């Protein structure tokens with residue numbers, strides 16, 4: 001793919017000067033240098049691909065439309081449905097990231113509305129990013145869609161203000177194949193201009209407490225994106241109609257484009273570009289991350305590493321396009337670059353990921369490291385802690401069982417009561433903070449601020465080491 005030139009990058013020279021022995025892998029990588037940073041083939045990753053198919057069966061659609069018609073008629077009789085206004089509703093984006101996650105973005109858009117009704121498929125930009133007969137927009141959770149679902153990270157919100165005209169809940173939400181199928185969990189909203197929006201595949205029992213007939217504001221919480229009904233992965237199916245009845249003639253595609261024959265202007269207040277190359281997340285792991293259905297998904301997230309550990313540095317993209325260059329670097333606590341490399345996208349992806357495994361230098365430096373990724377003129381960073389022990393660790397050293405981990409006020413050390421032992425706690429940078437000869441199996445952590453610590457237990461001739469986290 002890319003041309004290799006035998007030149008050292010300035011970063012590589014710097015590291016060689018600082019760490020002449022510890023960084024053989026980098027010298028090897030630098031010998032493959034291309035352009036600015038050396039290209040380094042990833043250890044794994046690629047496209048995150050899922051099968052796409054109908055989000056609702058024809059029978060389900062018919063049932064839903066009939067039920068919503070009955071509901072709106074009843075609500076109108078009760079005076080709970082405002083008369084249709086002449087304003088034109090505009091939609092805000094219906095998925096929001098839960099606060100505190102620390103990712104840059106958690107979705108990608110996979111399937112648009114299909115506007116080709118005879119043969120084949122065609123979406124609003126006249127491309128193929130849809131499937132036959134798709135009537136909505138599929139907003140995929142990415143990366144770690146099942147982790148997102150489990151932890152309520154992708155919040156589905158009302159695209160515009162309106163009245164709830166229907167709710168479906170109580171249906172299983174871990175579909176990985178169409179064989180499971182069944183009814184989805186969903187919320188349906190009628191807007192002031194008579195239009196409506198549907199939010200499907202939601203997580204069971206995550207729906208807003210508000211009943212049918214209640215008003216919701218633009219941006220108000222409706223539920224959690226998940227994989228209920230006909231779905232193979234957690235995503236939001238967003239579907240909209242200009243008016244009742246909710247049948248094909250009234251369908252709108254909120255994206256304006258040359259091949260959108262449903263409506264002639266965008267219904268988005270701020271329409272996103274067709275392709276939006278984005279770094280969704282920059283993460284570190286203590287084992288190769290595993291992507292798959294429900295239990296097959298094992299992120300192996302870790303932000304804490306100790307001497308000699310492997311760090312798996314991974315980057316997750318929305319719309320990574322062929323030929324786009326990503327520059328990745330790992331920066332030491334003093335700000336110097338430890339390793340810098342590049343990746344060139346071999347093709348166009350809707351969602352993609354790549355990871356590299358690297359052995360951290362056994363002798364440090366210890367402290368807060370940073371994994372930084374520059375893509376499409378933006379840099380995203382992810383910090384991780386790298387800790388070592390002061391002095392030589394005995395050859396017999398092996399981890400002792402400590403719990404709970406993360407700990408709060410006390411830490412229990414399994415087997416400590418068997419013989420007298422000396423316990424020491426160090427900061428990640430190796431500073432001795434506490435030395436104790438505990439009476440029982442636990443030591444007090446009061447006085448330690450939240451963070452990562454190293455534990456050294458000396459019992460007779462043996463030296464055991466471990467690490468633990470003190471939680472907030």
Ligand SMILES: [Zn+2]
Pocket residue numbers: 054055111134136137138236237238
């Ligand atoms: Zn869909």
